[in-house]
Amino acid sequence: MKIIENLRQYHDQTPLALSIGMFDGVHLGHQKIINQLNEISQKKKLESGLLTFWPHPRTIFSPGDDLKLLSTLEEKSYLLGKHGVQNLFLQEFDEDFRNLTGEEFIQQILKEKLNVKHLIIGHDHTFGKNKSGDFNLLQKMAPEMGFEVEQIEAVNFGEKHISSTQIRNALSSGKIKEANQMLDYHYSIAGKVIHGKKIGRTIGYPTANIEINSLKILPKKGAYIVDVYVKNEHYKGMLSIGTNPTVFGNTLSVEVYILDFDHDIYGEEISVNFRDFLHQEIKFEGLDHLIARLDEDKLLTSNFNF
Structure with missing residues (x-):
């Protein structure tokens, strides 16, 4: 897996099948997205890529939260590579990036910078300043931007959606077996x-x-x-x-x-x-x-x- 640490210095126009998110822990919900990403990239002869953020945006928006993570950047990179992602793009959540509107993100990052041809997002993914970007906006702009977009449904554990937050809560309660089941690893x-x-x-x-x-x-x-x-x-x-x-x-x-x-x-x-x-x-x-x-x-x- 190639790791692109500075998106500003990335000038490759290789067509991509891409997903976006923190992917903290690379749990079963994330793995469902990655499996679909790999399938689409093979079917459409695209390279697979994942755009993630470092540090976690919550450390910027809510610095007093003292957020703890399931995986360090090194651990996350290892897990993503293990699951077959070909390119990992690291975007610093700096002032310029956080002020992009949903429309600007789609135009400047997805189309112009990354040459996305197929985008896959999770069931609740939002992006852009004030969460101005979502699946509806992507569907609206995708034809003009030259890519297709799909949204993956959540994976459930019991009556709840698997999420990084749910796993953190399980760990904080000592529910190790539950956390491991949602992660699909120890x-x-x-x-x-x-x-x-x-x-x-x-x-x-x-x-x-x-x-x-x-x-x-x-x-x-x-x-x-x-x-x-x-x-x-x-x-x-x-x-x-x-x-x-x-x-x-x-x-x-x-x-x-x-x-x-x-x-x-x-x-x-x-x-x-x-x-x-x-x-x-x-x-x-x-x-x-x-x-x-x-x-x-x-x-x-x-x-x-x-």
Whole structure:
């Protein structure tokens, strides 16, 4: 997949089948759009492309929201490439771009800059200043602009449409299995192993503290069954998100105990896939109670069907 980081310097007029959106998490709803994009591009002999924005527009419009994302730009790029997108266009959501009206966006970006011949958008997609662009405007202008447009219906999970927001809500509630089903893969985090307080090693449960990208959403505080990948090797693990209240901690940390593992991995990049929720964060009466619960969690993790 080609990644075009600066749209202003893109001057290729290769005809495109294109979709537009944040595609945070590249969930099942996004995958439905991408599958149709790939099918159309093959049928019409067009290159497939996706126009996305970085940073997320909500960080511009609502900077106080402290929005956390399902995927970093690197993770999103990997997932989109994995699903067969040929071109990824990154558009900075700067002042000039955010002030384009719907009509200007269609004329200047879709037609003149990207030479779009077929456009696919999601069921609720809007664009342009004050959300002045939508499917109706696209249908109206498409014949004049020389492209076809189609809108893809949402994918449902239960009674609700799958969306990045729904998945973030599921993670924030500790509903890991629901989030994974909507994503169609296991939610993951990755980062460098850093030094912590090393309390775990004194009770027989040494943990690797993971430095997490500040943009990534973390699931609800608590304990989880996880896959751990270290130097391309797979291990079972139990991960804790919390402040270690039993030992009067007050700083949020992400720590993973890796089963059947005894190596120094400080400074190594590791990744973790969430498989199941064990329990919420607990303040135990003492270390003996903590160890007893860790023993229970270890048994559950050992017996988990990975």
